[in-house]
Amino acid sequence: GAAGGLGAGLMAFTTCKMRQGVDIAIEVTKLEEKVKSADYIFTGEGGTDFQTKFGKTPYGVAKLGKKYHKPVISLAGYLGEGIDSLYSEGFTAIFGIIPGACDLSTALKNGPSNVARTTENIVRLLNF
Template sequence: IAQKSGAGAAGGLGAGLMAFTTCEMHQGVEIAIQVTQLDEKIKTADYVFTGEGGTDFQTKFGKTPYGVAKLGKKYHKPVISLAGYLGKGIDSLYSEGFTAIFDILPSACSLEEALEDGPVNVSRTMENIVRLLKF
Protein backbone atom coordinates (compact mmCIF):
# COMPACT_ATOMS: atom_id res chain seq x y z
CA ILE A 1 0.00 0.00 0.00
CA ALA A 2 2.83 2.41 0.81
CA GLN A 3 3.83 2.54 -2.86
CA LYS A 4 0.34 3.35 -4.18
CA SER A 5 -0.43 6.85 -5.35
CA GLY A 6 -2.05 8.80 -2.54
CA ALA A 7 -0.76 6.59 0.26
CA GLY A 8 1.22 9.44 1.77
CA ALA A 9 -1.64 11.93 1.57
CA ALA A 10 -2.53 13.74 4.79
CA GLY A 11 0.41 12.27 6.67
CA GLY A 12 -0.38 8.68 5.72
CA LEU A 13 -4.14 8.85 6.10
CA GLY A 14 -4.43 7.73 2.46
CA ALA A 15 -2.61 4.47 3.23
CA GLY A 16 -4.85 3.82 6.21
CA LEU A 17 -7.98 4.41 4.18
CA MET A 18 -6.77 2.10 1.42
CA ALA A 19 -5.81 -0.61 3.92
CA PHE A 20 -9.06 -0.65 5.87
CA THR A 21 -11.74 0.51 3.40
CA THR A 22 -12.67 0.05 -0.25
CA CYS A 23 -11.94 3.68 -1.08
CA GLU A 24 -10.41 4.89 -4.33
CA MET A 25 -7.80 7.61 -4.11
CA HIS A 26 -7.94 10.63 -6.42
CA GLN A 27 -5.88 13.80 -6.44
CA GLY A 28 -7.72 16.72 -4.89
CA VAL A 29 -7.14 18.82 -7.99
CA GLU A 30 -8.95 16.22 -10.12
CA ILE A 31 -11.98 16.42 -7.83
CA ALA A 32 -11.88 20.23 -7.79
CA ILE A 33 -11.70 20.37 -11.59
CA GLN A 34 -14.68 18.03 -11.89
CA VAL A 35 -16.85 19.67 -9.23
CA THR A 36 -16.25 23.21 -10.50
CA GLN A 37 -16.46 22.23 -14.19
CA LEU A 38 -13.15 24.04 -14.57
CA ASP A 39 -12.37 22.36 -17.88
CA GLU A 40 -15.32 24.10 -19.56
CA LYS A 41 -14.52 27.43 -17.92
CA ILE A 42 -10.88 27.41 -19.00
CA LYS A 43 -11.86 26.39 -22.52
CA THR A 44 -13.69 29.73 -22.95
CA ALA A 45 -11.38 31.95 -20.87
CA ASP A 46 -8.99 34.57 -22.20
CA TYR A 47 -6.66 34.28 -19.20
CA VAL A 48 -6.37 31.79 -16.36
CA PHE A 49 -5.34 32.86 -12.85
CA THR A 50 -4.30 30.49 -10.09
CA GLY A 51 -2.10 30.53 -7.03
CA GLU A 52 -0.90 29.03 -3.79
CA GLY A 53 0.94 30.02 -0.66
CA GLY A 54 4.30 28.98 -2.03
CA THR A 55 5.35 27.88 -5.49
CA ASP A 56 8.43 25.73 -6.06
CA PHE A 57 9.49 22.47 -7.74
CA GLN A 58 6.95 20.57 -5.60
CA THR A 59 4.05 22.39 -7.27
CA LYS A 60 4.14 19.91 -10.14
CA PHE A 61 3.51 16.97 -7.83
CA GLY A 62 -0.27 17.22 -7.74
CA LYS A 63 -0.90 20.68 -6.34
CA THR A 64 -3.97 22.52 -7.59
CA PRO A 65 -2.14 25.27 -9.55
CA TYR A 66 -0.33 22.56 -11.50
CA GLY A 67 -3.63 20.95 -12.48
CA VAL A 68 -4.96 24.34 -13.51
CA ALA A 69 -1.82 25.01 -15.58
CA LYS A 70 -2.16 21.66 -17.34
CA LEU A 71 -5.71 22.56 -18.37
CA GLY A 72 -4.56 25.99 -19.53
CA LYS A 73 -1.87 24.37 -21.62
CA LYS A 74 -4.39 21.92 -23.08
CA TYR A 75 -6.49 24.83 -24.38
CA HIS A 76 -3.55 27.13 -25.22
CA LYS A 77 -4.53 29.69 -22.57
CA PRO A 78 -2.07 31.87 -20.70
CA VAL A 79 -1.85 30.77 -17.05
CA ILE A 80 -0.74 33.37 -14.52
CA SER A 81 0.03 32.19 -11.00
CA LEU A 82 0.44 34.17 -7.79
CA ALA A 83 2.27 32.93 -4.71
CA GLY A 84 3.23 34.18 -1.29
CA TYR A 85 6.77 33.08 -2.00
CA LEU A 86 8.73 31.56 -4.88
CA GLY A 87 11.09 28.71 -4.12
CA LYS A 88 13.62 26.65 -6.00
CA GLY A 89 12.74 25.00 -9.28
CA ILE A 90 10.00 27.27 -10.58
CA ASP A 91 11.70 27.44 -13.99
CA SER A 92 10.63 23.85 -14.60
CA LEU A 93 6.98 24.92 -14.31
CA TYR A 94 6.97 27.08 -17.44
CA SER A 95 7.11 24.07 -19.75
CA GLU A 96 4.22 22.52 -17.80
CA GLY A 97 1.72 25.25 -18.68
CA PHE A 98 2.52 28.23 -16.49
CA THR A 99 2.97 31.43 -18.51
CA ALA A 100 4.05 33.69 -15.63
CA ILE A 101 4.53 33.24 -11.88
CA PHE A 102 4.45 36.22 -9.52
CA ASP A 103 5.49 36.61 -5.91
CA ILE A 104 2.99 38.92 -4.18
CA LEU A 105 5.11 40.08 -1.23
CA PRO A 106 6.47 43.64 -1.54
CA SER A 107 9.31 42.95 0.92
CA ALA A 108 10.62 40.47 3.46
CA CYS A 109 8.22 39.98 6.35
CA SER A 110 7.07 37.49 8.95
CA LEU A 111 4.53 34.80 8.13
CA GLU A 112 2.01 36.60 10.34
CA GLU A 113 2.45 39.84 8.37
CA ALA A 114 2.23 37.99 5.05
CA LEU A 115 -1.04 36.34 6.07
CA GLU A 116 -2.50 39.55 7.50
CA ASP A 117 -1.61 41.57 4.41
CA GLY A 118 -2.48 38.78 1.96
CA PRO A 119 -5.63 40.35 0.49
CA VAL A 120 -3.90 43.70 -0.05
CA ASN A 121 -0.85 42.04 -1.62
CA VAL A 122 -2.97 39.92 -3.97
CA SER A 123 -5.03 42.98 -5.00
CA ARG A 124 -1.95 45.09 -5.69
CA THR A 125 -0.27 42.35 -7.71
CA MET A 126 -3.43 41.63 -9.70
CA GLU A 127 -3.92 45.32 -10.43
CA ASN A 128 -0.42 45.49 -11.89
CA ILE A 129 -0.95 42.34 -13.97
CA VAL A 130 -4.24 43.68 -15.35
CA ARG A 131 -2.62 47.02 -16.16
CA LEU A 132 -0.04 45.15 -18.20
CA LEU A 133 -2.65 43.01 -19.96
CA LYS A 134 -4.76 46.06 -20.86
CA PHE A 135 -1.76 47.88 -22.35
Protein backbone atom coordinates (compact mmCIF):
# COMPACT_ATOMS: atom_id res chain seq x y z
CA GLY A 1 0.00 0.00 0.00
CA ALA A 2 0.89 3.65 0.11
CA ALA A 3 2.34 3.41 3.61
CA GLY A 4 4.69 0.63 2.54
CA GLY A 5 5.79 2.56 -0.53
CA LEU A 6 6.42 5.69 1.50
CA GLY A 7 8.36 3.67 4.06
CA ALA A 8 10.49 2.03 1.37
CA GLY A 9 11.25 5.44 -0.11
CA LEU A 10 12.28 6.83 3.26
CA MET A 11 14.50 3.82 3.92
CA ALA A 12 16.22 4.29 0.56
CA PHE A 13 17.13 7.93 1.23
CA THR A 14 17.42 8.18 5.04
CA THR A 15 18.61 6.12 8.00
CA CYS A 16 15.10 5.28 9.22
CA LYS A 17 13.99 1.74 10.06
CA MET A 18 10.72 0.07 9.08
CA ARG A 19 8.55 -1.10 12.00
CA GLN A 20 5.09 -2.59 12.09
CA GLY A 21 2.43 -0.27 13.44
CA VAL A 22 1.26 -2.85 15.95
CA ASP A 23 4.75 -2.98 17.51
CA ILE A 24 4.72 0.79 17.94
CA ALA A 25 1.20 0.69 19.42
CA ILE A 26 2.20 -2.06 21.89
CA GLU A 27 5.23 -0.04 22.97
CA VAL A 28 3.45 3.33 23.29
CA THR A 29 0.47 1.91 25.21
CA LYS A 30 2.64 -0.33 27.42
CA LEU A 31 0.31 -3.14 26.40
CA GLU A 32 2.75 -5.90 27.34
CA GLU A 33 2.61 -4.87 31.01
CA LYS A 34 -1.19 -4.86 30.88
CA VAL A 35 -1.29 -8.29 29.23
CA LYS A 36 0.91 -9.76 31.97
CA SER A 37 -1.72 -8.94 34.61
CA ALA A 38 -4.84 -9.66 32.52
CA ASP A 39 -7.18 -12.59 33.05
CA TYR A 40 -8.59 -12.33 29.52
CA ILE A 41 -7.62 -10.29 26.48
CA PHE A 42 -10.22 -8.93 24.07
CA THR A 43 -9.25 -7.60 20.66
CA GLY A 44 -10.95 -7.16 17.33
CA GLU A 45 -11.11 -5.76 13.83
CA GLY A 46 -13.59 -5.21 11.04
CA GLY A 47 -12.83 -8.53 9.41
CA THR A 48 -10.72 -11.47 10.50
CA ASP A 49 -9.24 -13.70 7.81
CA PHE A 50 -5.92 -15.05 6.50
CA GLN A 51 -4.60 -11.46 6.24
CA THR A 52 -4.89 -10.92 10.00
CA LYS A 53 -1.48 -12.48 10.61
CA PHE A 54 0.28 -10.01 8.32
CA GLY A 55 0.92 -7.29 10.89
CA LYS A 56 -2.62 -6.40 11.94
CA THR A 57 -3.08 -5.26 15.53
CA PRO A 58 -5.20 -8.22 16.72
CA TYR A 59 -2.42 -10.57 15.58
CA GLY A 60 0.16 -8.65 17.61
CA VAL A 61 -2.16 -8.74 20.61
CA ALA A 62 -2.66 -12.50 20.17
CA LYS A 63 1.10 -13.07 20.05
CA LEU A 64 1.43 -11.24 23.37
CA GLY A 65 -1.38 -13.32 24.84
CA LYS A 66 0.34 -16.50 23.71
CA LYS A 67 3.66 -15.33 25.17
CA TYR A 68 2.06 -14.90 28.61
CA HIS A 69 -0.39 -17.84 28.35
CA LYS A 70 -3.47 -15.59 28.39
CA PRO A 71 -6.71 -16.38 26.56
CA VAL A 72 -7.25 -14.04 23.62
CA ILE A 73 -10.82 -13.46 22.43
CA SER A 74 -11.25 -11.67 19.14
CA LEU A 75 -14.39 -10.00 17.77
CA ALA A 76 -14.80 -9.25 14.08
CA GLY A 77 -17.47 -7.78 11.88
CA TYR A 78 -17.05 -10.75 9.57
CA LEU A 79 -15.05 -13.97 9.51
CA GLY A 80 -13.27 -14.81 6.28
CA GLU A 81 -11.13 -17.59 4.89
CA GLY A 82 -8.12 -18.79 6.85
CA ILE A 83 -9.14 -18.06 10.43
CA ASP A 84 -8.44 -21.65 11.52
CA SER A 85 -4.71 -21.01 11.19
CA LEU A 86 -4.97 -18.19 13.75
CA TYR A 87 -5.72 -20.47 16.70
CA SER A 88 -2.16 -21.79 16.80
CA GLU A 89 -0.89 -18.19 16.67
CA GLY A 90 -2.44 -17.18 20.01
CA PHE A 91 -6.13 -16.62 19.38
CA THR A 92 -8.25 -18.67 21.80
CA ALA A 93 -11.62 -17.86 20.23
CA ILE A 94 -12.77 -15.71 17.30
CA PHE A 95 -16.35 -14.44 17.06
CA GLY A 96 -18.21 -12.75 14.24
CA ILE A 97 -20.56 -10.10 15.63
CA ILE A 98 -23.08 -9.69 12.81
CA PRO A 99 -26.19 -11.72 13.73
CA GLY A 100 -27.49 -12.13 10.18
CA ALA A 101 -27.22 -11.06 6.58
CA CYS A 102 -27.26 -7.28 6.11
CA ASP A 103 -25.73 -4.56 3.99
CA LEU A 104 -22.57 -2.71 5.00
CA SER A 105 -24.46 0.41 6.09
CA THR A 106 -26.60 -1.61 8.51
CA ALA A 107 -23.58 -3.53 9.81
CA LEU A 108 -21.73 -0.30 10.55
CA LYS A 109 -24.76 1.37 12.11
CA ASN A 110 -25.38 -1.62 14.40
CA GLY A 111 -21.69 -2.24 15.12
CA PRO A 112 -21.62 -0.87 18.67
CA SER A 113 -24.70 -2.81 19.78
CA ASN A 114 -23.44 -5.98 18.04
CA VAL A 115 -20.10 -5.70 19.85
CA ALA A 116 -21.89 -5.14 23.17
CA ARG A 117 -24.24 -8.10 22.66
CA THR A 118 -21.46 -10.48 21.61
CA THR A 119 -19.21 -9.37 24.46
CA GLU A 120 -22.03 -9.78 26.98
CA ASN A 121 -22.61 -13.34 25.81
CA ILE A 122 -18.90 -14.17 26.03
CA VAL A 123 -18.68 -12.74 29.56
CA ARG A 124 -21.78 -14.71 30.59
CA LEU A 125 -20.04 -17.87 29.43
CA LEU A 126 -16.79 -16.98 31.21
CA ASN A 127 -18.68 -16.31 34.46
CA PHE A 128 -20.75 -19.52 34.28
